[in-house]
Amino acid sequence: SKILLIVGARPNFMKMAPLYFELTQTAGFDPIIVHTGQHYDYAMSQAFFEDLQLPESHHYLGAGSGSHAEQTAKVMIEFEKVLAQEHPDLVVVFGDVNSTVACSLTAKKQLVPVAHVEAGLRSFDETMPEEINRRVTDAISDLLLTPSVDGDENLRREGALDGRVRCVGNIMIDSLVTILGRIGADQEAQMLDDLALGTGSYVLVTLHRPSNVDEPDSLRQILVYLNHLSEKLPVVFPMHPRTRKNIERFGIDVPFTKDFRIIEPVRYRQFILLQKNARFVLTDSGGIQEETTYLKLPCLTLRPNTERPITITQGTNELVDMETIEEKSDRILSGRWKEGTVPALWDGRTAERIVRVFQEFGVSDSATRKE
Ligand code: UD1
Numbered sequence: 503s504k505i506l507l508i509v510g511a512r513p514n515f516m517k518m519a520p521l522y523f524e525l526t527q528t529a530g531f532d533p534i535i536v537h538t539g540q541h542y543d544y545a546m547s548q549a550f551f552e553d554l555q556l557p558e559s560h561h562y563l564g565a566g567s568g569s570h571a572e573q574t575a576k577v578m579i580e581f582e583k584v585l586a587q588e589h590p591d592l593v594v595v596f597g598d599v600n601s602t603v604a605c606s607l608t609a610k611k612q613l614v615p616v617a618h619v620e621a622g623l624r625s626f627d628e629t630m631p632e633e634i635n636r637r638v639t640d641a642i643s644d645l646l647l648t649p650s651v652d653g654d655e656n657l658r659r660e661g662a663l664d665g666r667v668r669c670v671g672n673i674m675i676d677s678l679v680t681i682l683g684r685i686g687a688d689q690e691a692q693m694l695d696d697l698a699l700g701t702g703s704y705v706l707v708t709l710h711r712p713s714n715v716d717e718p719d720s721l722r723q724i725l726v727y728l729n730h731l732s733e734k735l736p737v738v739f740p741m742h743p744r745t746r747k748n749i750e751r752f753g754i755d756v757p758f759t760k761d762f763r764i765i766e767p768v769r770y771r772q773f774i775l776l777q778k779n780a781r782f783v784l785t786d787s788g789g790i791q792e793e794t795t796y797l798k799l800p801c802l803t804l805r806p807n808t809e810r811p812i813t814i815t816q817g818t819n820e821l822v823d824m825e826t827i828e829e830k831s832d833r834i835l836s837g838r839w840k841e842g843t844v845p846a847l848w849d850g851r852t853a854e855r856i857v858r859v860f861q862e863f864g865v866s867d868s869a870t871r872k873e
Pocket of ligand 1: 511512513540541542543544546567568598599600601631632710742743744747787788
């Protein structure tokens, strides 16, 4: 069988890598990597391929930025050509970005079966573009591979056929476990040294959601608060291009303290180390809520809701808004925070389980077995 693995944006790469390696190294498949080009900066894309030791993509669609319709449409047009050329037996999509929905829709219309890795997550917030992507992708996918049982429940409620839903665990944790095993203590010490940071001595921040950074007042208010926080503990903020562009566009000029450190987006290896050694993390990302839960590191999520509630009920995560952020960060700083437990099947073996499900569904390695 011919399998296409689709990636487009930064959070896709660490979800695809473990499956790529499981398929090639253990199961005898020869999958084809399709990169839509939704993220195109070296630091947002290529650097992740390097850290994950992935080969170059077989197809690069060069979709780039644009409005949602433009970006989604460009991916669809280009991906349709790849389908015509490759005639795959299965298309695998990951997560909830525009590339995910674009490729699943295109494949289904060409009668190619689709597997969605990270199915079933719901924020129930329709103002969030990713929520639309999740619902559409799940509605049409043939195989719904969920990271935790709340995903199964959401899908069942929406009427997904039982046979299609499989709880396989969290594939991003596979990558996290692998990279942690690869980083030496000396490398770790060196990185902290380079940034003049000590273990547990700083707050790590990432913010890029439109709801936080696309509106001048909200972005300004957040930056003012972070500046204030940096007087208690250094703040390290690897800044997403979207956030950086908005600060410039809105002409926001906060008199930043020397301990408010805005840096370029960092590569995967570095980001994992920055998390591991932080006092706590403040984020609006999806995946970071999960990584901090695995690392048992306190996490504040600056959003009104999350599609990953298990990181709150079981893990170390809590939601905050501008009213509660100070009280909750003080609570962390004074050592009063939950320890959390790691959810079931977040164990580094999700890719193995996915390949077993593929085999059960009749996806065989025979057509592409390497000699
Ligand atoms: C996308 C995903 C989001 C994910 C995030 C992780 C969607 C709807 N959103 O949001 O779910 O959490 O990726 O990063 O798919 N830009 C660059 N260089 C790049 C990529 C983007 O400069 O390599 C700039 C462009 O100006 C672009 C903007 O960032 O317009 C936003 O990029 P886009 O891919 O539209 O969405 P993200 O905010 O990155």
